[in-house]
Amino acid sequence: MPRSCRDAVGQEQVxxxxxxxxxxxxxxxxxxxxxxxxxxxxxxxLQGRLAYRGYPIAELSAHSSFLETTYLLIWGDLPSPQxxxxxxxxxxxxxxxxxxxxDMMKCFPASGHPMDALQSSAASLGLFYSRRAIDDPKYVYNxxxxxxxxxxxxxxxxxxxxxxxxxxxxxxxxxxxxxxxYMLTExxxxxxxxxxxxxxxxxxxxxSLNASTxxxxxxxxxxxxxxxxxxxxxxxxxxxxxxxxxxxxxxxxEEIGSxxxxxxxxxxxxxxxxxxxxxxxxxxxxxxxxxVILQGLAEELFARFGTDEMYDVAKALEQAAATRLGPKGxxxxxxxxxxxxxxxxxxxxxxxxxxxxxxxxxGWLAHWRExxxxxxxxxxxxxxxxxxxxxxxxxxxxxxxxxx
Numbered sequence: 001m002p003r004s005c006r007d008a009v010g011q012e013q014v015x016x017x018x019x020x021x022x023x024x025x026x027x028x029x030x031x032x033x034x035x036x037x038x039x040x041x042x043x044x045x046l047q048g049r050l051a052y053r054g055y056p057i058a059e060l061s062a063h064s065s066f067l068e069t070t071y072l073l074i075w076g077d078l079p080s081p082q083x084x085x086x087x088x089x090x091x092x093x094x095x096x097x098x099x100x101x102x103d104m105m106k107c108f109p110a111s112g113h114p115m116d117a118l119q120s121s122a123a124s125l126g127l128f129y130s131r132r133a134i135d136d137p138k139y140v141y142n143x144x145x146x147x148x149x150x151x152x153x154x155x156x157x158x159x160x161x162x163x164x165x166x167x168x169x170x171x172x173x174x175x176x177x178x179x180x181x182y183m184l185t186e187x188x189x190x191x192x193x194x195x196x197x198x199x200x201x202x203x204x205x206x207x208s209l210n211a212s213t214x215x216x217x218x219x220x221x222x223x224x225x226x227x228x229x230x231x232x233x234x235x236x237x238x239x240x241x242x243x244x245x246x247x248x249x250x251x252x253x254e255e256i257g258s259x260x261x262x263x264x265x266x267x268x269x270x271x272x273x274x275x276x277x278x279x280x281x282x283x284x285x286x287x288x289x290x291x292v293i294l295q296g297l298a299e300e301l302f303a304r305f306g307t308d309e310m311y312d313v314a315k316a317l318e319q320a321a322a323t324r325l326g327p328k329g330x331x332x333x334x335x336x337x338x339x340x341x342x343x344x345x346x347x348x349x350x351x352x353x354x355x356x357x358x359x360x361x362x363g364w365l366a367h368w369r370e371x372x373x374x375x376x377x378x379x380x381x382x383x384x385x386x387x388x389x390x391x392x393x394x395x396x397x398x399x400x401x402x403x404x
Contacts (some may be wrong), residue, residue: 012293026383031282035378036217040073040366041208048286052206053077061293066201067091067176068364073206074144074369087145088176092148095170095179097121098128102157103165110162114155114354115238117162119231121154122147126227133222134372143226144365151230151361152176155354156183177201180358185346190302193345196297200341203290203334204356206363208283211234212243216364218378220371234357243353246339249278250310250349259316266320278336279321285329292338301344310341319377 020279027033042051050057053072060069062079071079071087101124108117129146133139157167168183178194189197209217215236219229237243256265269276281288298311318332325331342352 006055024381024383025209028389031375035214035380036209036371037374038209038214038367038370040277040363041206041372042272043208043283045281045283045285048284048289050207050289057203057289058293061199061202064202065176066198066205066359066362068204069202070148073366080342090145091149091176092170092172094146095153095172097150097153097157101125101128101154102161105154105158105161108158108162110164112162113238114158114351115234115243115357118151118155118354118357119234119238120162121158122151122227122234123231124227124233125150129225130225132223132225134225140226140369147230147361152180152358153183155351156180159184159348159351181345184351189319189345190304192300196301196341197345199297200294200338200355201359203293204338204359206360206366209367210242211239212360213363213367215270217367217371220368221375221377223375226365226368229368230361230364231358237353237357237360241280243356245277245333245335246352247349248275249314250339250343252277253310253313253317256313256317259312262313262316263320266317272325276321276325278332279325280330281333284331284333287331288333288336290334291332294334294341298337298341298344301341305344308344311340314340323372 040053042054052060052069053076055072055078060072064072067088068079068084071084101121104124104157105117105121115347126255129143131139153167153170160167168186170179171182174188175194175198177198178189178191181189181194181197202313207213212233216229216233219232220226256262266276268274298308302308302311314337318336321330321332339349339352341351342355347355
């Protein structure tokens with residue numbers, strides 16, 4: 001089985017339990033070790049179920065909006081109509097970023113990865129808004145609003161700044177996802193495209209204690225400000241074993257080339273223990289419920305805007321994997337179809353993970369607030385494996401006369 005939510009089939013499993021001299025158990029990567037209690041997200045990997053605050057993900061994706069889901073995740077309940085209108089208005093009012101942040105981004109190298117730009121930009125918000133007042137409900141609310149509002153603006157801004165263009169200012173008459181697509185292209189998006197992106201953001205908003213969320217909770221446990229919490233989580237998400245697997249899925253599908261080659265590719269990959277991106281998940285032993293929804297979203301987009309030839313390759317690969325990998329509990333995960341959806345929406349490939357971050361900020365902030373509610377700073381132990389009882393040697397005696 002894969003080692004993490006973004007690992008691929010073909011990677012060696014590292015899950016053995018070791019014991020030190022005191023008999024303390026050791027599980028690499030804390031696999032299967034509960035480190036907190038949470039009421040935010042529930043996963044049933046055997047049944048393929050995912051729920052936010054008790055609401056099935058399929059219902060939220062079909063009926064909710066990203067901002068409504070964000071409110072649910074962070075404050076625990078669905079908002080009243082007035083609460084939702086107020087929250088949407090606050091987010092809309094705070095979409096713009098300071099010209100100083102934009103000037104800072106203009107100094108970033110054009111060749112820099114957007115995730116690095118996003119981490120730096122998110123951290124910079126703390127310079128403008130941090131008061132370390134995490135016991136002040138108004139400060140907490142305002143910090144949530146600013147991060148949810150400004151992260152998409154900064155992602156879109158860097159996309160244009162690195163090309164030598166001025167960022168496009170947000171439009172107050174457009175909803176959250178439609179505005180983000182507009183800032184990327186300076187074209188008002190088709191309503192279907194905007195709705196599909198909004199549903200994608202809901203699907204990626206939260207997923208229990210994954211690596212970036214754990215990073216967020218560890219940082220939050222020090223009682224630092226939420227801007228540092230989000231910046232630390234962005235840095236964790238940027239790693240190739242966590243975010244970015246949907247980029248690798250597209251590269252893999254393009255390498256396969258055509259549906260008739262899918263079976264041979266999979267057989268060769270399994271035989272050589274080569275990674276098969278987009279398959280397998282630490283939690284799920286059935287098809288990821290988010291992948292099911294994303295596949296449907298892809299088909300909606302293809303019906304309106306034209307198909308993607310790589311979709312036929314993806315379906316052929318999934319069919320081949322059903323017989324070869326399915327008996328082992330390895331099925332498509334959330335990354336398998338999301339790249340095809342984002343590409344059809346016109347999102348550049350190296351922005352796939354930043355879009356993931358735009359969504360997951362909601363989950364990170366939910367865990368930030370929950371951590372503050374019953375906080376104890378994280379301080380796990382370790383098992384020492386180094387040498388014992390060494391004697392210090394003066395520097396002129398540490399090498400033989402030959403220099404060996």
